[in-house]
Amino acid sequence: MQFDFDGSAPLYQQLAAQIEEMIFTGGFDEGAQVPSTTQLSQQLHINPATVLKGMNMLVDEGLLEKRRGLGMFVRPGARQKIMECRKDNFYNDYVKKLLVEAAKLGITKEHLIELIERGEHDGTIKH
Template sequence: MNFDFNDSTPLYQQIADQLEEMIFSGGFDEGSQVPSTTQLSQQLHINPATVLKGMNILVNKGLLEKRRGLGMFVKKGAQQKIMEQRKESFYNDYVKSLLVEAGKLGITKQHLLDLIERGENDGSINS
């Protein structure tokens, strides 16, 4: 994990974001245990409360579960849940604004599809 101490994003959010990315990319398999708050805080040289706050974000999102006396584990279905959340964010952050701008420019649905196909064919999009 790498932290940007100059970033305006709080450390606990950076922890949550990086753990989520690790779950999504398979760094932590579903059902597997993640390092404890104590382990992470010692490894990263940050306050255990900060680590716990970041982990609790993922608990609240339904990605991690606390098992009393055992630690934190990646919930089954966590990767799919992240995928669905990211698809929804992609729609809200990119597709909606793309459609608004296309409407302003008078770009039709077919022309938009042609532009997407053009991007795929000219090598500018790595699929």
């Protein structure tokens, strides 16, 4: 388990984002226990309260659940929840802007589809 902190956001947010990424990519399976606050704070050399704040963010988002006396576990459906949230963010962050710019340039829906297909054929998009 590798964590990288870059200083651009508060540590607890970076920690939460990296645990979320591990859930999404299969580093933590649904139902699996995640390392304890103490383990993470010792491993990462950060305050346990900071770790707890990040973990609680994931609990609030419905990705982790606390089991009294046992620790934190990945909730069933967490990966799908992350996928849906990321799809929404992709639409809001990229697709809407693409459509606005395409309209400014007079690019039609058909031309956009051609451009996407061109990206598939020239190796830009890899499946």
